[in-house]
Amino acid sequence: MPLAPAISNVEELKRYSALARILAWNSAAVRGAKFDRDELSIYIERSAIRNACSLLRDDSECPFNYLSDVTCVDWYPTEPRFEVIYHLLSIPNRERVRLKVKLDGVSPVVDSVVPVWPSANFFEREVFDLFGVRFSGHPYLRRIQMPEDWEGHPLRKDYPVEGYS
Amino acid sequence: MAHLNPTPVLEPGQDRTMILNMGPQHPSTHGVLRLLLEIDGETIVRLMPDIGYLHTGIEKTCEAKFYQQVVPLTDRIDYLCPLTNNLCYCLAVEKLLGLEIPPKAQWMRVLLNELTRINSHLVWLGTHAMDIGAVTVFLYCFREREDILRMFEMVSGQRMMTSYFRIGGLALEPPIGFFERVKVFVDQFPSKVDEYENLLTANPIWLKRTKGVAAISAEDAIQLGASGPTLRGSGVDFDLRRDMPYSSYDKFQFKVPVATEGDVFARYIIRVQELRESIAIIQQALAGMPEGRIKADAPKVVLPDREKMKTQMEALIYHFKIITEGFAVPEGEVYQAVESPRGEMAYYVVSDGTAKPYRVHMRSACLANMQLLPKMCEGHLIADVVAAIGSIDIVLGEIDR
Numbered sequence: 001m002p003l004a005p006a007i008s009n010v011e012e013l014k015r016y017s018a019l020a021r022i023l024a025w026n027s028a029a030v031r032g033a034k035f036d037r038d039e040l041s042i043y044i045e046r047s048a049i050r051n052a053c054s055l056l057r058d059d060s061e062c063p064f065n066y067l068s069d070v071t072c073v074d075w076y077p078t079e080p081r082f083e084v085i086y087h088l089l090s091i092p093n094r095e096r097v098r099l100k101v102k103l104d105g106v107s108p109v110v111d112s113v114v115p116v117w118p119s120a121n122f123f124e125r126e127v128f129d130l131f132g133v134r135f136s137g138h139p140y141l142r143r144i145q146m147p148e149d150w151e152g153h154p155l156r157k158d159y160p161v162e163g164y165s
Numbered sequence: 166m167a168h169l170n171p172t173p174v175l176e177p178g179q180d181r182t183m184i185l186n187m188g189p190q191h192p193s194t195h196g197v198l199r200l201l202l203e204i205d206g207e208t209i210v211r212l213m214p215d216i217g218y219l220h221t222g223i224e225k226t227c228e229a230k231f232y233q234q235v236v237p238l239t240d241r242i243d244y245l246c247p248l249t250n251n252l253c254y255c256l257a258v259e260k261l262l263g264l265e266i267p268p269k270a271q272w273m274r275v276l277l278n279e280l281t282r283i284n285s286h287l288v289w290l291g292t293h294a295m296d297i298g299a300v301t302v303f304l305y306c307f308r309e310r311e312d313i314l315r316m317f318e319m320v321s322g323q324r325m326m327t328s329y330f331r332i333g334g335l336a337l338e339p340p341i342g343f344f345e346r347v348k349v350f351v352d353q354f355p356s357k358v359d360e361y362e363n364l365l366t367a368n369p370i371w372l373k374r375t376k377g378v379a380a381i382s383a384e385d386a387i388q389l390g391a392s393g394p395t396l397r398g399s400g401v402d403f404d405l406r407r408d409m410p411y412s413s414y415d416k417f418q419f420k421v422p423v424a425t426e427g428d429v430f431a432r433y434i435i436r437v438q439e440l441r442e443s444i445a446i447i448q449q450a451l452a453g454m455p456e457g458r459i460k461a462d463a464p465k466v467v468l469p470d471r472e473k474m475k476t477q478m479e480a481l482i483y484h485f486k487i488i489t490e491g492f493a494v495p496e497g498e499v500y501q502a503v504e505s506p507r508g509e510m511a512y513y514v515v516s517d518g519t520a521k522p523y524r525v526h527m528r529s530a531c532l533a534n535m536q537l538l539p540k541m542c543e544g545h546l547i548a549d550v551v552a553a554i555g556s557i558d559i560v561l562g563e564i565d566r
Binding site: 144 | 216217220222224225226228229260261263387388389390401403408409495497498499500502509511513515523524526528532533535536565566
């Protein structure tokens with residue numbers, strides 16, 4: 001089973017309703033898209049993420065009513081450094097989509113999606129704890145895995161796996 | 166959604182209330198979970214889970230290992246379903262590589278996954294019933310669980326930390342006599358499930374403690390990220406094995422139990438029915454087990470057979486290369502979800518083209534299910550907290566990672 005090449009042409013990917021829906025709402029909100037290994041990723045403008053999420057949740061044809069996961073990848077030392085990743089699931093249509101927001105390393109802040117899906121609460125707290133990304137509008141943004149007085153964010157790439165050398 | 170907005174530090178909100186600390190070493194929190202309860206008499210006004218006591222940084226460790234070295238780490242996330250975690254990780258990496266897995270390996274994976282589900286549900290049933298006061302069930306469940314652990318030992322050499330699924334297939338051929346052993350087990354197991362049900366399903370004390378307790382609506386369950394039996398207990402008919410099949414699950418016929426009440430009893434009855442459905446799946450797997458290889462034909466990824474390694478130069482070279490330098494995985498990212506006994510377990514693996522994963526993230530079903538706890542318990546009695554914790558079937562190792 002050889003890998004099919006990834007598609008990153010937004011026009012070609014418009015056949016996917018999630019992308020078409022966001023483009024129809026606000027084409028400036030989409031920064032790019034990729035279809036790779038049967039999974040669709042959409043890069044969203046940072047300021048538009050909460051509205052894009054509630055748009056997809058309330059879509060009448062394919063409601064992405066379930067937030068599976070929120071996580072983050074640190075691409076240190078490139079800038080913008082952080083990618084916050086949202087995995088959405090449509091329970092009625094059995095479909096997934098991945099939204100991505102790029103954040104710079106100096107002050108990584110993005111709107112919280114807790115008002116859209118309350119389930120984002122713990123996921124976003126974990127990203128804040130382990131990556132130091134802040135979610136504005138989060139009801140209770142405190143460390144969740146590490147102790148309250150811990151210094152640093154362990155899953156950042158400039159944080160050593162064992163001991164400072 | 167007032168219950169999602171606790172004040173930063175939980176302090177008595179009214180004159181009548183006090184703060185009660187439950188855990189982290191409380192016997193019914195199934196590990197090291199701490200709950201902060203604001204109580205008014207026996208009634209819970211607010212509840213706040215405090216987790217992280219078992220955080221071991223597995224995600225960080227994964228980034229420093231070769232792809233194949235991550236497999237044993239995945240065992241240690243959830244000690245009740247190591248094979249489910251093995252499977253989920255292997256599927257994710259196989260998808261990144263574009264590997265095709267031989268049918269026998271896929272069917273073995275299904276068979277062992279369902280055994281794992283039974284194992285996990287048995288521990289859940291035993292401990293959950295013991296929390297509520299029925300000690301006998303625990304002894305019955307652990308009797309059958311022992312049988313399953315012996316089968317795991319037979320197939321992988323380990324009772325709990327199996328690491329039996331590898332990237333590209335299975336670690337070893339199943340030993341002689343393994344299928345017969347599984348057959349003996351599945352033939353007598355339904356009568357054992359009847360035994361558990363005789364003890365609980367119509368037991369008036371059990372019904373009093375579970376019916377109508379910690380109920381949650383379908384809408385809340387979806388909003389708060391519930392999955393697995395917790396979601397199906399609230400009437401949402403969604404099971405990844407049937408609806409987004411992986412590893413040949415689409416070739417099996419089974420029912421997905423759904424209940425509408427959303428209370429502790431609904432979640433109990435669903436898991437008991439899942440025990441029976443898992444038996445049906447195992448029987449189908451035994452009946453239709455394909456012949457053939459157990460590893461994919463990919464010499465750069467899959468370790469060669471021991472015999473070949475000792476007789477063929479090429480095989481020895483590949484063995485040496487995989488062990489010392491790992492194998493490069495093409496750039497990309499994959500989100501692979503499987504239906505674990507607790508719900509949607511998923512691995513998000515990002516590759517930058519090297520032999521070590523750039524990022525491995527585990528989506529924990531328990532972490533999401535835990536968010537239902539305040540909604541389930543607020544306004545109810547302290548004694549019901551124990552029933553509610555048991556009914557969402559938490560494993561703290563998976564929550565904290």
